[in-house]
Amino acid sequence: GVFIWRLRPERFPLGYLRNVDWMNRNSVEDVHWLLGYWQPEELDVTVALELLSMDFADEFVRRLAVKRLESLSNDDVLKYLLQLVQVCILKVEPYHDSFLARYLIQRALRSKRIGHFFFWYVRSEVAGCPYFRQRMAVILEAYLLGCGQAMLDSFTQQVQAVEALQEVAVIIKNLYPDKTNLDSTSRDFGDHQAKLNEPLDKCKVMASKKKPLWLEFSPMPSPTSATPVGIIFKEGDDLRQDMLVIQALVLMDSIWKEKSLDLNLVPYGCISTGHNIGMIEIVRNATTIAAVQRSQGGATGAFKNNALFEWLKSKCPLQEINVDRFVNSCAGYCVATYVLGIGDRHNDNIMIREDGNLFHIDFGHILGNRKYFLGVKRERAPFVLTPDFLYVMGRVDGRNSLYFQRFRDTCTEAYLSLRSHSRLLVTLFSLMLLTGIPELSAAEDMRYLRVALQEEQNEADAREHFLQQISECEKLGWTVQANFWIHMMGGIK
Structure with missing residues (x-):
């Protein structure tokens, strides 16, 4: 009964x-x-x-x-x-x-x-x-x-464009199986543009193993100037995991905004259009942390604590650096990448805009899965909070600052907000268990989320737990800098 x-x-x-x-x-x-x-x-x-x-x-x-x-x-x-x-x-x-x-x-x-x-x-x-x-x-x-016919016609055009892009991507990968001759690759790409039958403005092949295509489509004629539509077309990568992470970021953003907490996340567009095929939106006016560090001293810029601060200052000489935006976005991504267990965090997949908005890209490793190099675990810190990030906040040689205290407070508020929705986050990931995503294939994979969100602890203990993660990142900042330097020296992807 x-x-x-x-x-x-x-x-x-x-x-x-x-x-x-x-x-x-x-x-x-x-x-x-x-x-x-x-x-x-x-x-x-x-x-x-x-x-x-x-x-x-x-x-x-x-x-x-x-x-x-x-x-x-x-x-x-x-x-x-x-x-x-x-x-x-x-x-x-x-x-x-x-x-x-x-x-x-x-x-x-x-x-x-x-x-x-x-x-x-x-x-x-x-x-x-x-x-x-x-x-x-x-x-x-x-x-x-x-x-309806209008939607059918639209889908037909979209499918034809995707198939043409895939054909071009496969041709270029076969022509240039390694990373050499990328300059000639960029020139030769023009010979294949006719296949696309699309109004391309700019295009290039990116320096990565899978040879993703950087494409900018000319906008429709308009009385006002319009920004070209930019995408990265990838053939050979399963983007469903990226889609899942970006969906989680969108959900986190909505949870935080309900609490009047805007952490300036940048959940760019990403969609899988076939088996190991898909598109990623290009975020304008942004550059990688690696490029910033190179501009401030080459590969050794990874160890230059004021590199990011000097770059930001050079981009806004007539006004103060938007430290508030940097603090908020840095806090948002520190919490999000920790909760989701996002790995492979090197300086080529962390980006920053000229207005100080920091954001992460390329989510190939999640739920605590980390990359190894020569048998050594490359990532030891809970998340990326390097000395150059802390320098922008005024945290120099352990000296406290108003911005750093605000960063800590924002992190804990954001973290506790997610804990109150932990059941929803775990449910959304568990519903993807049968999709074939390698790092999300068993119920045990959900354990990382539950531990990261400290489901078994009370709020006070959970707050202290995250503050300890921040302290751990400060202690291990040099290991992240070393990882950044190795990445730039070896071109490890």
Whole structure:
């Protein structure tokens, strides 16, 4: 039998449902009776998302979860769309025709923006996930039959452009299998532009192993000057992990802004358009920390504590450096990269804009997975907080400063805010477990998130925990500088 809970939203019997014998008819009937007392709108969104996980295959349970999602705004649907599509097209849903599939198709038809991302999220999995190709084809066809001719024409043009870009990328990688002759690569790329049939303004091949293409598309004619649309096209990299991290950054940003905490995150656009193919948005007026350090003394600039400060000062000679923006953005990314366990943090994937806004790119390692060099762990600090970052805040030789104290306070406030939403963060990552992302393949991978968020500790202990991480970063700052120097000397990617 079933014992009765007081019917309050926060008392939803999720733990009980996990232990139900779903092969026992009487138990299932009791569960359905119990859930009949719950109104969908009383469910927390996080609980609804958990009910769509692989732990619950019962149609009644999943229908209740989908009904809760029906009241979400378009912006909120986009926050969770990546996971919802994965849950729908993979083996979590027992049938092609499910409540979730119908819900997603309806939302995609009602919003062009949702429809755009829905199309690419589903289509990009076709080549990389052959076992569920039939389901993806059925769902995609159902959407395309109702989306209208204008959207169909738009998708046709987009697919043709992606296929042309992929063809060019493969040709260039075959012509130049190593990193040499990049100057001639950039010139030869012009010979292949005709294949794209697109108004390209500038293009080049980037100095990286996978030879990503830097493309700037001419804007449509306009009475006012318009900035070219810039993208990096990558062939050979699985961008789904980057998409997941950027989605998490968007969610963190919304959590912080609800607390009136704007940490100037830069969640740039990133989308997978096929198996190991995708595009990344170019962030304007930004440069890498490596380039900043080289400009202040070559490779040895990695050890120059005032390198970043001098560069920022040179970019705004008529006004004071925007230290507030630097402090806020640095705090935001220190907290975010720590919580998500983002690794491979070298000075070529940390960038800064001329206004002092710092941000991270290239999220190939997550959940505490670190890179090794010659058998040695390259990253020892919890996150990147180097002496040149501290110098901008006035933290020199351990001397305290108002900006550094503000940095510490902002970090702890941001960290504690995320802890109050830890269940949602863990749920979103757990719903991606079946996608084939290498560093997110087992339930054990969720353990890093729970430990990083100090779920078992009280708020005071959690605050002290993060302050200890800041102190640890100060002690190990020299190891990060050494890692930066090795990276610049060896060109390690």
